[in-house]
Amino acid sequence: MAALPLRADFDAKSCRLAARHAGDASQARRLLSIAAIYDGASRGEAAVLGSVTVQIVCDWVKKFNAHGPDGLINRKAPGKPPKLTAEQLAKLATMVESGPIPASHGVVRWRIIDLCQWVWEEFRVSVSEDTVSRQLRAMGYRKLSARPRHHAQAEGAIEDFKKASRRSWRRSQSKWTSLPT
Known part of the structure; x- marks a missing residue:
């Protein structure tokens, strides 16, 4: 079975340049493996260079051919579709x-x-x-529950029931003095 050919609009030099400017280390590693293939290395040698298997290098080549260097960036998995429309x-x-x-x-x-x-x-x-x-x-809803209140509670009954106590602390009468230096 013949190996999948690479895109014609890129070469080894442009892949290495893209790897140099890549913000993602995994993308840079993948681009360097692709650059090695452009230079004539086998897929097995590119796999050793990228520390992966040959099948993964073939997947990288398919993604590179489809989307260019941006296809080699790790993406978040889409996850399960929502049950409710x-x-x-x-x-x-x-x-x-x-x-x-x-x-x-x-x-x-x-x-x-x-x-x-x-x-x-x-x-x-x-x-x-x-x-x-x-x-x-x-959707912007929060779990809120009203505080329970007795149906026959009179307005102002709580304020009348609260105790009015004086402050438990006072400012010291003596003035602060600094220590001699």
């Missing part, structure tokens, strides 16, 4: 904003677990509490 997240936001209806939802205030149940009933998508919490936080 943008439309579903918008409906979730409107549900959080409008609040629950006790007669139909069975709760007087939303909890994360209640929202997970609502998402399942509405969209048939099973999501964890962590997922819903993370999504709500990304």
Whole structure:
């Protein structure tokens, strides 16, 4: 099987120059291995130079051919796609904003677990509490709970109940004197 040819618009000198100006050490190492291949080294020799296997050098060549020197930069993995679509997240936001209806939802205030149940009933998508919490936080919502207050509490009753105590400390009567030097 023949080796995959390299791009014609680069050469060993331009790869070494790009490696010199690369901000990423891994990218520079990969570019130097590619430069060795341009100089006539085998893929096995380039693999020894890059301290990797021949298969990884072949992957580097494919990325280099497709995207140039920028294709050799480490990128963050995309991760799993979100379970809820943008439309579903918008409906979730409107549900959080409008609040629950006790007669139909069975709760007087939303909890994360209640929202997970609502998402399942509405969209048939099973999501964890962590997922819903993370999504709500990304939408700008925070876990807030009002401080409980007795329904018959009179206005100003707390201020009347608080004790007014005098200060427990006072400024010293004696003046500070400096020590002789």
